[in-house]
Amino acid sequence: MRPTVGVVVFPGSNCDRDADYSFEYLGADTKFLWHLETDLDGIDVIVLPGGFAYGDYLRTGAMAAYSPVMDSVRRFAAAGKPVIGICNGFQVLCEAGLLPGALRRNSGLRFRCMPVRIRVETLESPFTSGGMWPGQVLTIPIAHFDGSYYAGDETLEELLAERRIAFRYCDAEGELTPESNPNGSRLHIAGILNPERNVLGMMPHPERAVDPAVGGTDGRLILNSLLYSLQPAET
Amino acid sequence: MTPETATEPPLHRSLGLTDDEYSRIQEILGRAPNHAELAMYSVMWSEHCSYKSSRSHLKDLPSDGPHVLIGPGEGAGVIQVDGIAVAMRIESHNHPSFVEPVQGAATGIGGVVRDVVSMGARPMALLDSLRFGPLPGDTGADRTADRNRWLTGGVVSGISSYGNCIGVPTVGGEIKFESSYSGNPLVNVMCVGVVPVDRIMLARAPGPGNAVLLLGSTTGRDGIGGVSVLASAAFDEEAGTKRPSVQVGDPFTEKLLIEGSLSLIEKGLVVGIQDLGGAGLCCATSESAAKAGTGMTIDLDEVPLREKGMEPFEILTSESQERMLVIMKPELVQDAIDECTRLGLRASVIGEVTDSGRLTVTRGGEVVADVPAASLGDGPLYHRPYTAPTGPRVIRTPAPDPVTAPDEALLKLVASANIASKRWVWEQYDYQVMLNTVAGPGPDAAILRLPGTQTRIAVTVDGNGRYGEIDPREGARHSVAEAYRNLSTVGAEPVAVTNCMNFGNPEIPEVMWQFVEAVQGMGEACRVLETPITGGNVSFYNQTLDDAIYPTPMIGMIGIVAPGSIAPPIGFQNEEDIIVLLGRTKDELGASEYQRTILGALEGPLPELDLNAEATLGWLMRELISRDLLNSAHDCSEGGIGVALAEMAAQGRWGAQIRTEPGRDLIPWLFSETTARVVVAVGPGDLAELKDLAKGIGTPVAELGVVKGKLLSIRGMADIKTAVIKEAYEQGFPRSMGEIEE
Numbered sequence: 001m002r003p004t005v006g007v008v009v010f011p012g013s014n015c016d017r018d019a020d021y022s023f024e025y026l027g028a029d030t031k032f033l034w035h036l037e038t039d040l041d042g043i044d045v046i047v048l049p050g051g052f053a054y055g056d057y058l059r060t061g062a063m064a065a066y067s068p069v070m071d072s073v074r075r076f077a078a079a080g081k082p083v084i085g086i087c088n089g090f091q092v093l094c095e096a097g098l099l100p101g102a103l104r105r106n107s108g109l110r111f112r113c114m115p116v117r118i119r120v121e122t123l124e125s126p127f128t129s130g131g132m133w134p135g136q137v138l139t140i141p142i143a144h145f146d147g148s149y150y151a152g153d154e155t156l157e158e159l160l161a162e163r164r165i166a167f168r169y170c171d172a173e174g175e176l177t178p179e180s181n182p183n184g185s186r187l188h189i190a191g192i193l194n195p196e197r198n199v200l201g202m203m204p205h206p207e208r209a210v211d212p213a214v215g216g217t218d219g220r221l222i223l224n225s226l227l228y229s230l231q232p233a234e235t
Numbered sequence: 236m237t238p239e240t241a242t243e244p245p246l247h248r249s250l251g252l253t254d255d256e257y258s259r260i261q262e263i264l265g266r267a268p269n270h271a272e273l274a275m276y277s278v279m280w281s282e283h284c285s286y287k288s289s290r291s292h293l294k295d296l297p298s299d300g301p302h303v304l305i306g307p308g309e310g311a312g313v314i315q316v317d318g319i320a321v322a323m324r325i326e327s328h329n330h331p332s333f334v335e336p337v338q339g340a341a342t343g344i345g346g347v348v349r350d351v352v353s354m355g356a357r358p359m360a361l362l363d364s365l366r367f368g369p370l371p372g373d374t375g376a377d378r379t380a381d382r383n384r385w386l387t388g389g390v391v392s393g394i395s396s397y398g399n400c401i402g403v404p405t406v407g408g409e410i411k412f413e414s415s416y417s418g419n420p421l422v423n424v425m426c427v428g429v430v431p432v433d434r435i436m437l438a439r440a441p442g443p444g445n446a447v448l449l450l451g452s453t454t455g456r457d458g459i460g461g462v463s464v465l466a467s468a469a470f471d472e473e474a475g476t477k478r479p480s481v482q483v484g485d486p487f488t489e490k491l492l493i494e495g496s497l498s499l500i501e502k503g504l505v506v507g508i509q510d511l512g513g514a515g516l517c518c519a520t521s522e523s524a525a526k527a528g529t530g531m532t533i534d535l536d537e538v539p540l541r542e543k544g545m546e547p548f549e550i551l552t553s554e555s556q557e558r559m560l561v562i563m564k565p566e567l568v569q570d571a572i573d574e575c576t577r578l579g580l581r582a583s584v585i586g587e588v589t590d591s592g593r594l595t596v597t598r599g600g601e602v603v604a605d606v607p608a609a610s611l612g613d614g615p616l617y618h619r620p621y622t623a624p625t626g627p628r629v630i631r632t633p634a635p636d637p638v639t640a641p642d643e644a645l646l647k648l649v650a651s652a653n654i655a656s657k658r659w660v661w662e663q664y665d666y667q668v669m670l671n672t673v674a675g676p677g678p679d680a681a682i683l684r685l686p687g688t689q690t691r692i693a694v695t696v697d698g699n700g701r702y703g704e705i706d707p708r709e710g711a712r713h714s715v716a717e718a719y720r721n722l723s724t725v726g727a728e729p730v731a732v733t734n735c736m737n738f739g740n741p742e743i744p745e746v747m748w749q750f751v752e753a754v755q756g757m758g759e760a761c762r763v764l765e766t767p768i769t770g771g772n773v774s775f776y777n778q779t780l781d782d783a784i785y786p787t788p789m790i791g792m793i794g795i796v797a798p799g800s801i802a803p804p805i806g807f808q809n810e811e812d813i814i815v816l817l818g819r820t821k822d823e824l825g826a827s828e829y830q831r832t833i834l835g836a837l838e839g840p841l842p843e844l845d846l847n848a849e850a851t852l853g854w855l856m857r858e859l860i861s862r863d864l865l866n867s868a869h870d871c872s873e874g875g876i877g878v879a880l881a882e883m884a885a886q887g888r889w890g891a892q893i894r895t896e897p898g899r900d901l902i903p904w905l906f907s908e909t910t911a912r913v914v915v916a917v918g919p920g921d922l923a924e925l926k927d928l929a930k931g932i933g934t935p936v937a938e939l940g941v942v943k944g945k946l947l948s949i950r951g952m953a954d955i956k957t958a959v960i961k962e963a964y965e966q967g968f969p970r971s972m973g974e975i976e977e
Contacts, residue, residue: 052400
């Protein structure tokens with residue numbers, strides 16, 4: 001089955017074309033969904049891409065969370081279908097209440113664009129189940145000003161207990177050294193899952209590490225895993 | 236005579252018009268201008284808009300070439316690469332950035348991006364060329380050092396916040412620090428865009444009866460007279476009072492404006508489009524009408540305003556950002572407004588194209604301005620007197636701590652703000668968005684894939700004010716050669732240039748002389764290297780009180796990478812690779828970084844520049860790279876061989892063992908900035924082929940040594956650990972910015 005990936009476009013999204021390019025590169029069909037769209041029929045995956053929805057003027061992701069498309073995305077997620085929010089999309093998912101916690105200003109108080117290393121923390125999700133091993137270190141770029149993951153102790157304990165941390169910033173050997181945390185995220189969190197494990201939010205950009213001509217291929221592991229999870233089981 | 240209508244002669248002077256210019260306006264109109272008309276002429280005839288001092292010198296520049304589609308005179312130059320049109324443009328935003336660095340730099344990006352969009356092109360890359368006074372701790376740092384640091388941080392932050400938000404990657408650029416920029420920093424922004432050849436748009440308002448639409452932001456009082464108050468006069472001690480003339484940027488609206496403009500063009504709704512930049516509505520309307528030989532009526536009641544009580548002259552000359560003027564057939568207006576509404580972009584019909592040849596502006600049904608449209612753009616032309624200064628230039632900054640040991644000098648240079656890694660800067664820029672960045676900031680030139688193709692172009696921007704101060708003609712030639720060499724070092728064939736000429740007050744004959752010399756030098760170099768000039772920007776009045784900046788032409792250059800050519804990295808990759816210098820090293824320390832940072836001086840003579848040797852070396856580099864013979868390559872310029880080798884060690888995995896030329900003094904050999912040189916590393920098995928190719932074309936080859944170990948070991952100099960070089964190179968700049976606690 002050739003899955004159809006719906007790429008949501010908010011006013012101010014700017015990684016929508018990149019997500020479209022990378023999913024097509026991997027063989028999926030794609031469709032742009034302007035933020036006023038509410039009909040998600042025929043869509044198998046929802047991507048909330050990076051960028052600066054509404055300029056991030058009020059607070060990152062705050063206004064986008066109230067776009068008409070988000071009610072449909074909530075229903076889509078509630079039906080168990082996969083949703084991935086990347087960078088600004090992660091911020092939108094937190095603001096929309098689909099994921100716990102918030103993304104705060106980077107600890108260095110500067111925008112950072114650079115390749116970082118992240119460690120795969122769980123295989124129990126459509127985004128990480130195919131072709132990865134636990135503890136595997138991936139190299140994926142970040143590009144954000146507000147990427148410091150914050151949640152209260154109780155939430156963090158819950159995330160740990162339910163193994164809902166998908167990725168953590170680490171060094172080349174997979175160690176959680178202070179220098180390897182690019183933004184001051186609590187517990188080095190780079191990406192988390194919802195309790196049902198079908199919604200992933202992550203600050204690094206897997207769609208930027210798909211085409212080797214413009215930077216790495218480790219992002220393919222995440223996106224391919226997701227596409228593979230949509231295939232019907234062989235009987 | 237005393238005009239009866241609204242104005243006393245002193246008003247025109249306070250608006251920056253001379254008495255002669257005022258008389259000419261009266262002749263054109265056959266009457267005295269009213270206040271609104273006077274304001275319109277004042278901004279349109281400003282140096283910034285009219286190029287009145289520079290025009291006569293720019294007309295002889297080479298602008299034709301096999302790749303050039305659109306040369307100077309439009310929103311951006313356009314070249315053709317493998318059937319795709321590539322638009323290129325540089326704009327300065329020097330004065331606004333000095334007054335308010337964050338907004339000044341941000342709106343500089345907004346402006347040049349709209350220039351590219353106005354050609355119908357999607358912006359795909361930004362590069363910035365920045366100049367500030369010395370940072371604390373640097374040679375030449377004085378009481379301005381803390382402010383220079385504040386300006387640097389602010390400009391970087393403005394570029395970061397605006398460029399990242401609009402989703403256009405910042406892929407390269409350069410930053411340098413010289414005392415001459417303490418009173419007048421330079422912020423030059425280059426934008427590159429792409430468009431299908433058949434969809435190139437021009438700033439024309441043809442077809443009487445066509446509708447005139449204004450897209451984007453509301454019009455407010457920000458930036459009124461920006462071009463005349465800020466950009467066309469030198470600063471005095473009260474620069475801060477000019478803050479209201481700086482515009483404020485809104486990158487979110489810019490993003491909507493990019494998408495909206497390109498969508499209307501793609502749908503075939505647009506017959507002409509022009510951005511609103513300097514001189515605002517007045518400029519966009521009069522220029523697009525004049526270029527099409529038409530006229531225009533504008534109803535100010537239809538212009539969405541940001542605040543109440545704005546006078547006609549304010550609405551006409553406001554430089555509120557993020558606005559675009561679009562000309563379209565009346566029957567398509569509703570489609571356009573529907574599309575803009577869908578995107579959340581404001582669009583208003585504000586007027587109509589006429590055949591009158593006049594720009595007629597009404598408000599409340601009454602005519603508030605009525606002038607021949609072409610007369611606004613047809614400003615005065617000045618042949619300003621120019622004279623060469625007498626005597627050689629020698630500048631000495633407060634004496635730095637004496638450093639004599641070559642290893643200490645090398646480390647000091649590597650850690651200096653001019654040479655150290657600018658990672659601190661470019662990590663704040665999203666250099667990847669759009670997924671076309673094959674090589675971003677850091678290498679000698681950025682490499683971009685043209686969207687939807689496998690074609691790659693290389694882009695660089697270079698300027699050298701120190702050389703310009705010693706000899707403006709030679710300095711301009713050097714800057715062109717440096718850009719050419721940077722592109723060649725990544726395997727690209729340079730094909731076109733855009734430029735930004737930054738100079739002091741042209742009313743001073745010695746400054747005007749610098750400009751004339753630089754234009755001629757640039758033209759000559761571009762002719763020899765076959766890189767036609769597709770357009771440019773002139774920024775005069777870069778001076779505070781009596782101190783003009785060093786004459787600083789910035790050269791933006793684009794090259795085409797041959798299919799299959801992969802640029803080698805800068806850093807040393809393999810132990811036992813042979814390190815080779817292509818080119819010959821002379822004793823040429825004049826105006827060098829060594830002279831600047833170690834000796835605290837600026838004096839000539841400049842290194843000799845043989846453009847034919849540069850062309851030959853360029854060919855050789857492209858050939859070596861396309862044959863995949865090079866494991867590392869780095870342009871050898873600022874800081875000479877010493878800095879080139881140190882950077883190759885800092886960015887690579889190994890050190891090197893280097894022997895020097897017998898009978899040569901070490902310091903000049905290490906730090907001379909002799910031109911036409913590149914340092915490369917090749918596998919031992921490929922050395923013979925490299926030598927054959929070099930010999931065949933007549934480029935000298937010198938074996939410098941071998942890649943080895945974890946030391947940079949140069950005969951006659953104390954060894955330096957590569958880890959120490961790396962630390963100096965990577966931490967030097969954050970330290971200069973005060974980011975590292977000592």
